[in-house]
Amino acid sequence: MITDWTLWLEWFVKALVWIFALLGGFAYLTYYERRALARIQTRVGPNRAGPFGLLQPIADAVKLIFKEELSPAKAYKFVFFLAPILTLVPSIIIAAVIPLGRSINVFGREINLYLANINVGVLYFMSIAAIAVYGIVLAGWASNSKYAMLGGLRSTAQMISYELSLGLSLIPVILLGNSMSMVDIVEKQSDIWFVFIQPVGAFIFWIATLAEVNRAPFDMPEAEQELTAGYHSEYSGMKFALFFMAEYQKMIVICAVMAVFFFGGYLGPGVDQYPLLGPVYMFIKIFLLLFAMIWVRATWPRFRYDRLMSFGWKVLLPLSLAIVFITATGILLADQTGNAMWMWSIPVASVIAGLIPVVTIYQALRRLSYERA
Amino acid sequence: MSALDPAVELIRGLWVTLKSMFEKPVTIQYPEEKREVRKRFRGRHELHRYDNGLEKCIGCSLCAAACPADAIFVEASENTDEKRFSPGERYASTYEINMLRCIYCGYCEDACPTEAITLGDNYELSYYDRRSAIYTKDMLLDPVPATAMLTPQKTEAGVFTRSVPEMENPKD
Numbered sequence: 001m002i003t004d005w006t007l008w009l010e011w012f013v014k015a016l017v018w019i020f021a022l023l024g025g026f027a028y029l030t031y032y033e034r035r036a037l038a039r040i041q042t043r044v045g046p047n048r049a050g051p052f053g054l055l056q057p058i059a060d061a062v063k064l065i066f067k068e069e070l071s072p073a074k075a076y077k078f079v080f081f082l083a084p085i086l087t088l089v090p091s092i093i094i095a096a097v098i099p100l101g102r103s104i105n106v107f108g109r110e111i112n113l114y115l116a117n118i119n120v121g122v123l124y125f126m127s128i129a130a131i132a133v134y135g136i137v138l139a140g141w142a143s144n145s146k147y148a149m150l151g152g153l154r155s156t157a158q159m160i161s162y163e164l165s166l167g168l169s170l171i172p173v174i175l176l177g178n179s180m181s182m183v184d185i186v187e188k189q190s191d192i193w194f195v196f197i198q199p200v201g202a203f204i205f206w207i208a209t210l211a212e213v214n215r216a217p218f219d220m221p222e223a224e225q226e227l228t229a230g231y232h233s234e235y236s237g238m239k240f241a242l243f244f245m246a247e248y249q250k251m252i253v254i255c256a257v258m259a260v261f262f263f264g265g266y267l268g269p270g271v272d273q274y275p276l277l278g279p280v281y282m283f284i285k286i287f288l289l290l291f292a293m294i295w296v297r298a299t300w301p302r303f304r305y306d307r308l309m310s311f312g313w314k315v316l317l318p319l320s321l322a323i324v325f326i327t328a329t330g331i332l333l334a335d336q337t338g339n340a341m342w343m344w345s346i347p348v349a350s351v352i353a354g355l356i357p358v359v360t361i362y363q364a365l366r367r368l369s370y371e372r373a
Numbered sequence: 374m375s376a377l378d379p380a381v382e383l384i385r386g387l388w389v390t391l392k393s394m395f396e397k398p399v400t401i402q403y404p405e406e407k408r409e410v411r412k413r414f415r416g417r418h419e420l421h422r423y424d425n426g427l428e429k430c431i432g433c434s435l436c437a438a439a440c441p442a443d444a445i446f447v448e449a450s451e452n453t454d455e456k457r458f459s460p461g462e463r464y465a466s467t468y469e470i471n472m473l474r475c476i477y478c479g480y481c482e483d484a485c486p487t488e489a490i491t492l493g494d495n496y497e498l499s500y501y502d503r504r505s506a507i508y509t510k511d512m513l514l515d516p517v518p519a520t521a522m523l524t525p526q527k528t529e530a531g532v533f534t535r536s537v538p539e540m541e542n543p544k545d
Binding site: 036038039040041042043044295296298299300355358359361362363365 | 376377378379380383386387389390391393394396397398399400402
């Protein structure tokens with residue numbers, strides 16, 4: 001029984017800070033994405049509203065709030081209303097387990113810079129990420145529209161397929177960190193980031209998360225050319241804004257999780273003396289990872305749907321199984337022989353394992369092109 | 374060709390987009406910064422004057438006759454030496470172009486015997502209602518040259534008898 005009311009206050013304030021950070025982050029992520037995409041396409045991007053266009057997200061929000069809310073005549077009204085909420089809520093509560101730093105001293109009280117350090121943080125992340133798909137499939141179904149339905153179905157199939165690789169690519173991290181708690185995983189990376197020990201795992205995680213948040217080149221559920229807007233075709237106004245919000249918040253959260261698992265989270269030079277540097281390092285890492293997402297979107301075209309599926313099941317899943325095995329073997333060898341150099345067999349063997357599908361895909365594609373010729 | 378080529382190509386694509394990030398944007402910041410129009414651009418019509426301030430338009434309605442969109446309306450009145458608007462007998466007392474109908478074909482320009490109407494450079498033609506889409510004569514007419522007088526002018530009898538001036542054939 002917790003009777004210390006200041007503890008409740010601390011939790012409340014921290015939760016509030018996270019939620020506002022995510023909401024503000026979402027708004028400015030849209031701005032960041034538009035500006036970065038524009039620069040990549042040698043344009044300028046939004047620069048009219050306020051200095052450097054910084055008020056653009058506010059203008060967008062005002063526009064969306066005042067737009068008319070339409071719902072199709074034969075839509076299942078209750079589910080239609082519920083779906084955006086079901087999509088948004090997981091994208092916010094998923095952030096609860098992400099550590100932003102160690103702890104700071106405020107008025108003689110130790111305050112941990114994370115909301116919850118639960119010992120199954122990785123499982124929590126996986127399960128909440130899986131819930132997000134419900135909102136999308138319900139939105140597609142309740143809209144009573146074929147575009148929305150197909151978008152919802154595609155996105156469910158895609159998310160379920162890539163979730164396997166996502167989960168498996170996290171097992172090396174759990175093995176290396178010897179814990180499922182996010183804070184422990186970050187602390188284990190004080191010597192070396194896990195991305196150097198398991199680069200292929202980081203790469204698979206990256207690909208699977210792109211598919212998980214429906215970003216290009218995996219933005220199949222909302223492929224404009226095929227499905228208008230996919231599962232949110234029938235949504236307008238604030239309900240559409242909720243989907244939009246959920247998508248961008250998921251991007252932020254996924255990048256934060258990626259930073260925690262593979263890029264040392266809040267760790268960085270000087271963070272031992274000044275714990276407040278932790279959130280700063282997290283911000284920098286999230287910022288750079290988000291840029292990578294935008295960069296990929298600006299560069300690569302969308303997958304074809306059958307190739308997306310066969311890539312997920314025939315390439316990523318076996319490969320992630322292989323790296324789980326390789327990581328476990330490497331750790332076992334290092335333990336049994338007592339020689340830590342065996343750990344370096346993990347990246348070497350993983351990269352070799354990663355090259356096998358590259359070669360196999362190349363040969364399969366070449367065979368296809370011979371058949372066509 | 375090696376088996377790694379597809380992967381290398383993906384990375385090369387990323388490199389191309391990253392490079393283009395540091396190129397100068399091609400955007401022209403429109404209201405502040407305007408691009409010069411082409412030499413033969415057809416924008417809003419202009420009604421010209423002679424150097425002495427008299428209007429070139431003689432109210433002959435040939436532009437209205439040539440207009441395929443029926444956008445031009447001309448009403449002519451008689452000049453007198455006391456109140457002279459243009460050389461010759463008549464001038465356009467009303468000259469209106471409906472900019473919603475105009476297709477900027479430039480036939481009016483071709484039809485004009487005095488080179489009074491030309492299609493100018495102005496392309497910023499926007500209006501809030503249909504009525505203000507009708508451009509009247511005082512909106513289309515060039516300003517009076519600094520050395521000349523406003524029309525109607527009081528002129529000597531027997532000077533401005535010829536409505537169409539002597540001119541060379543157009544060159545461009």
